[in-house]
Amino acid sequence: MKTNTKWSIILILVIVACSVVTGIVYNSLSDKIVENTPKYDNKDTLDIASLIPDADSLKPLDIQGGDEAVKEVNEAYAGDELKGYLIKTDSKGAYSTLSIATAITIDGKISGITILSQKERKDWEMV
Incomplete structure (x- = not known):
């Protein structure tokens, strides 16, 4: 039981860390993302x-x-x-x-x- 709890906590921490990194990268690149989004409606x-x-x-x-x-x-x-x-x-x-x-x-x-x-x-x- 202790092993399952330990791995569950590690997995949750990895998911949280990946989410935080993704959010930071997205926020730092959001201006470039908008700038490079193609405009199709002409x-x-x-x-x-x-x-x-x-x-x-x-x-x-x-x-x-x-x-x-x-x-x-x-x-x-x-x-x-x-x-x-x-x-x-x-x-x-x-x-x-x-x-x-x-x-x-x-x-x-x-x-x-x-x-x-x-x-x-x-x-x-x-x-």
């Missing part, structure tokens, strides 16, 4: 021209029915000339929802894809 800063060359404005299309993953469809214009379409979709990732914008030119080619937002955990990736 919904408000979508660069249309990088997805569809020459396009400078979007005009939303009214979509009804169809696939529920499609959240928004826009026509992309350069002035009054139709340059293509920008489709915003949501897709289920491993741990969260991925919001993706796909640009398609008027000749049917994909001209760009960008991730608008995602909350996937990089530290859980398989290597």
Whole structure:
């Protein structure tokens, strides 16, 4: 009985020591952690021209029915000339929802894809 109590106390002390060290390290690095945390949500800063060359404005299309993953469809214009379409979709990732914008030119080619937002955990990736 004395041996079990002794090892239990040692184990508890080791756990407490590890917790204290972890807390100290986290507190000393918290500014760097915030600084290096990636910012994935760029919904408000979508660069249309990088997805569809020459396009400078979007005009939303009214979509009804169809696939529920499609959240928004826009026509992309350069002035009054139709340059293509920008489709915003949501897709289920491993741990969260991925919001993706796909640009398609008027000749049917994909001209760009960008991730608008995602909350996937990089530290859980398989290597």
